[in-house]
């Protein structure tokens with residue numbers, strides 16, 4: 001899953017605010033690099049970020065979705081707002097990537113009224129404050145229990161099991177140790193056989209371990225992606241698609257016959 005960031009943040013070096021043409025070009029580069037799907041996000045979910053209005057999010061998102069129609073890969077839209085989900089699905093998105101795991105009022109219904117896939121991600125707190133004081137007694141058990149509960153809520157709302165993916169939400173209300181514990185135990189995290197999506201690319205946990213700024217985290221990102229794949233991740237949400245694919249190709253080529 002190749003990241004296409006439509007937010008004005010420059011922190012990850014891929015801010016594409018309001019520049020539809022640049023975003024489209026970036027999306028096409030991600031596809032050429034081998035992305036099997038794109039994750040398009042118009043609201044920043046970085047720690048400390050303030051929410052974006054529905055109008056702003058739609059203004060950034062819809063032109064990009066329209067231009068990418070027929071681009072050859074499915075489009076996931078990163079949003080937790082039911083109004084944005086419905087608009088995105090009308091404009092060709094086939095997956096919703098929700099950092100709130102359909103907890104916003106109306107989000108379950110917005111997804112249930114379509115046939116899209118949906119990723120339910122774990123987050124403790126909300127982006128503005130989530131990194132202030134993350135707390136767990138057993139992070140793996142608590143994240144798994146949360147995901148189990150959200151899968152049940154989604155199914156109760158009429159969303160078929162086959163449409164659901166789960167994600168431990170690296171960096172979302174977690175300390176370095178919580179993140180490492182989740183990565184260590186990723187293979188115990190699956191719930192009811194639903195595929196696991198993992199996003200670690202360039203995140204601060206990698207910066208903390210390697211003492212590298214965000215622009216120098218490629219090697220760490222690839223190592224973490226490979227580990228996650230070996231521990232059962234089905235979808236990797238990454239900035240550097242070609243490099244991540246190369247690492248996976250070597251793993252697969254050298255796998256026991």
Ligand code: 8Y4
Pocket residue numbers: 011012041045046078097098099119121167169170197198199200201202203204214237
């Ligand atoms: C550098 C670059 C530093 C990016 C931090 C970041 C996930 C996600 C995000 C994730 C799912 C991010 C939208 C945070 N992370 N969706 N979204 N899983 N499903 N930070 O882990 O990339 S945004």
